[in-house]
């Protein structure tokens with residue numbers, strides 16, 4: 107029996123993970139169609155290239171989200187085993203999450219299942235923190251991890267077509283081959299929409315609940331930093347937060363911002379200064395390990411180690427991630443093709459990616475079961 111042909115739209119962490127999950131069942135032939143791919147120059151249409159990233163669940167009492175996050179954590183924890191081929195994508199770290207405005211329970215919400223979880227004692231809290239928790243997790247070197255996903259998908263027999271899709275009907279009627287004139291058109295059995303922020307503008311879907319949450323960061327060289335810290339919203343401005351995330355490579359991402367509906371695609375110089383200043387308060391060791399005795403670390407000490415500053419647009423969505431499916435009429439309604447949704451992952455696309463891919467696979471099975 108020939109395998110069903112599935113097109114996944116998008117090659118961010120969500121599209122790649124979903125495509126792998128479906129392709130590796132052996133029951134489907136998957137083609138990804140995407141405008142940007144791992145390794146492309148960084149830009150505002152591809153959030154995955156900008157992510158820190160660390161696995162720290164934001165589920166905060168939402169049990170469905172917690173399941174998605176924990177399934178993903180288990181997969182990534184296995185991948186990060188010492189000596190494994192995928193180990194270079196991850197760094198296992200102790201993570202502290204602090205607040206100056208909350209309680210121990212606020213900090214702990216959604217995190218108590220993490221390995222080595224504990225509430226910090228008051229004497230362990232740095233600076234203006236009033237409460238905090240500590241646990242073991244992993245950080246993800248996102249550019250390397252995206253390359254790993256890309257290679258794993260191709261190795262499992264999947265294929266990729268680079269194209270910008272203007273309207274979902276283009277794929278529904280002509281398959282991925284509609285963008286490759288060297289190949290004959292081919293019918294498609296289902297389309298999975300994993301187009302992140304692009305879904306706001308994708309003809310036939312145009313989901314106006316999708317919006318950007320801008321995250322500005324600085325990437326530094328600091329291989330001596332091997333733990334991670336995040337501080338929740340600081341002061342009256344809810345768009346400012348503080349964190350640092352070391353990667354196995356020795357680079358460290360510091361941030362950051364959570365600018366709701368902020369579309370500006372370049373780093374703002376004054377925000378970079380804010381990020382550097384706050385990161386030094388959180389972690390003076392970022393300035394180096396060989397500073398002269400008595401030297402007080404300053405922002406200037408960080409300059410020689412800066413690799414880049416930049417920002418990404420997280421694909422936020424009112425109501426959270428969109429799952430489920432619709433049947434779209436094709437060829438003057440002579441047939442219908444299922445369109446399955448997986449987009450709107452905001453600031454938690456990496457840490458929920460494998461759980462979300464499982465939901466899509468279940469939905470796909472359900473679609474064909476009822477067909």
Ligand SMILES: Cc1cc2nc3c(=O)[nH]c(=O)nc-3n(C[C@H](O)[C@H](O)[C@H](O)COP(=O)(O)OP(=O)(O)OC[C@H]3O[C@@H](n4cnc5c(N)ncnc54)[C@H](O)[C@@H]3O)c2cc1C
Nearest residue numbers: 116117118141142153154160271302304321418455456457
């Ligand atoms: C600064 C920052 C820090 C972050 N930190 C974390 C973290 O610590 N942990 C975490 O889990 N997450 C983090 N995130 C969030 C994470 O990056 C996103 O949730 C995730 O990348 C979303 O992935 P995606 O695949 O849905 O979208 P994207 O990565 O944006 O990919 C979208 C894909 O769809 C394609 N596409 C869109 N429209 C079209 C079209 N019309 N035609 C063809 N192709 C199209 C694009 O080309 C691209 O391939 C962070 C994000 C930022 C910016």
